[in-house]
Amino acid sequence: MLIIGERINGMFKDIGEALKNKDPKPLQYWAVKQAEGGAHYLDVNSGPAIPKEERPEAYEWMVEVIQEVSDLPLCLDSTNYDAIEAGLKHCKRPAMINSVPAERPKIERVFPMAVKFNAAVIGLTMDKVGIPLNAENRVAFAMELVAAADEFGLPMDELFIDPLILPCNVAQEHAREVLEAIRMIKTLSNPAPKTVLGLSNVSQKAPDRHLINRTYMAMAMGAGLDAAIIDANDEALVDTAATAEILLNQNVYCDSYIKVFRTR
Amino acid sequence: MAVAIVKEKWQSRVGQVVIGATPEQGGTRTHTITIGGDSTLPFLHFEGEVVNRPAVAMEVNDVEPDWHPLLKEPFMDVINDPAAWAKKCVEEFGADLIYLKLTGAHPEGANRTPEQCAQTVKDVLAAVGVPLVIVGCEDDDKDNEVMAAVAEAAAGENLLLGLAQQDNYKSIVAACMVHKHSIIARSPLDINICKQLNILINEMGLPLDKIVIDPMIGGLGFGIEYAYSIMERARLGSLVNDKMLAMPMVCTVGYEANRAKEANVDVDEFPGWGELKDRAILWEAMTATTLLQTGASLLLMRNPEAVRLVKKNIDELMVSNA
Secondary structure, three states: OEEEEEEEEOOOHHHHHHHHHOOOHHHHHHHHHHHHHOOOEEEEEOHHHOOHHHHHHHHHHHHHHHHHHOOOOEEEEOOOHHHHHHHHOOOOOOOEEEEEEOOHHHHHHHHHHHHHOOOEEEEEOOEOOEOOOOHHHHHHHHHHHHHHHHHHOOOHHHEEEEOOOOOOOOOOOHHHHHHHHHHHHOOOOOOOOEEEEEHHHHHOOOOOHHHHHHHHHHHHHHHOOOEEEEOOOOHHHHHHHHHHHHHOOOOOOOOOHHHHHHHO | OOOOOOOOOOOOOOOEEEEOOOHHHOOOOOOOEEEEOOOOOOOOOOOOOOOOOOEEEEEEEOOOOOOOHHHHHHHOOOOOOHHHHHHHHHHOOOOOEEEEEOHHHOOOOOOOOHHHHHHHHHHHHHHOOOOEEEEOOOOHHHHHHHHHHHHHHOOOOOOEEEEEEOOEOHHHHHHHHHHOOEEEEEOOOOHHHHHHHHHHHHHHOOOHHHEEEEOOOOOOOOOHHHHHHHHHHHHHHHHOOOHHHOOOEEEOHHHHHHOOHHHOOOOOOOHHHOOHHHHHHHHHHHHHHHHHOOOEEEEEEOOHHHHHHHHHHHHHHOOOOO
16 A cells, blocks of 8 residues: 655645745655655645746755655645646656546646656546546546556556545545445556545545544555555554555565554 | 567565675675575566575584484585585585584583584684574574574674574574674464564664575475465565565475485385485475475575585576576
8 A cells, every 4th residue: 555645735834834935844844754654655735825837946846855855756746737847857756646637638748747757647537527426437537547548658557546535524425436436447457557545535524534534545445445645644544554455465464564564 | 479478567576685704794704695686486587687596505413413324324424523514515515505503502412512512613614615504403592592602703704593483583683783693584384473573683673684584394295385385475575575574585405305204214115106315315306496486595405416406406497588
């Protein structure tokens, strides 16, 4: 299970302010802390804190200051592909592009860029119209993304399909469809594309967020989830990922398996 | 129609362990032996890198062992002199390393002192230039004393010392750390304990590239398939980046193969089995070559003729099939 730490995001107050003030400390603090928590990738998102025209420069800066303290690969998260491209140029390790919907112009912008920079791509099972409810329609979008990977020469195991989970307190019917979609996506090609979820979304504005997150993550891993953008410092959540790997026989059991999971 | 060769893309590789130290490295060996390092399943040169050839260590005992007379025959002129025995194994039989068993330390046997054992080690070090693998007498308390003395007497030689086991590892790990040796971590045909023991040893501060796994084996016909599966599981683990299983593996081939009935009973007893002399050699050679196929990096062997056959097999397996 690939853990993508979600904390370096301008939506969080400390990061938003750090971006405005060009203060590297909060970004570097969370880069180190998320690595200690068990993150394998660091998501990097400026959020709305930075005006659109300044974003390419902001992504360059974020990549630079994070890499001063962390060797983890980065997951550049933006709808502004010029900003992502600016960041990719500074990444020391192959990064991940987060994200592209199943819309042709955006596919044509993102996939060649990913191949050029040896980056992985998160593809969303949605288009301009929005997120479908049922699993079949999610998978139809996934198939377009799989075909695009093939067309542009992106290795299939570098395509991460996100079937988009919605908050269970307002869109309860989606959770089960997403699980089914994950199962089906894993059968779309051989080798199969990878799957990913922005997990915290499932629990938006619910009081028992941590419990909902870890319960759903375990269920999704059972369905074939390969990666998740999560709170890497939610200890019980990371422990759950470690335990689910053992129960899915993805990792050899030993008494210290939880501790080893974090030191990989 | 062209046949497409299916190749697996592995994320990682087996760790490498160096045995021995040259004078520049603080030891007295003429050369070192490196084992492990493969980035694919055994000998799939077309898929990944097969970095180091598996090595064969020949067994030498500090007291005359309780072996079948036929097995002892090639060594009878040196059987009471471990240094001469080691020299013969290297010079006449082509041993890559010497596997010295300090059986004589056993309290119910010759009960040799730790100092006497350390002297034997020094004698063997002086007699041969190859790196050494050294284990005690399999009495935990005595071995802890003996290995501490051996580790100190051969400080800097980067011996491969054994055995660390789940219920007795601390003192030998400490000795390896202080005197710069590597360790054999033995688990009883159990992948979970194998991994846990590696973690425990590593937590004490010994680096992962100083650990060699002894998964324990069964000889041919005596559960070798269990060993095969466990070793395969460990190898697959190392290739998918399970750092705590990514050590090269050592197998006690000579011991297990030669305690099988097939390696000991005479043809008179089982006329269909053929001559014991040939049979015993093949039993040990087949045990070794089977385990090579599942990832053994270091074979601890006895019979010189079996060693010859196995080394020939290794030569063939190391030819690239890419």
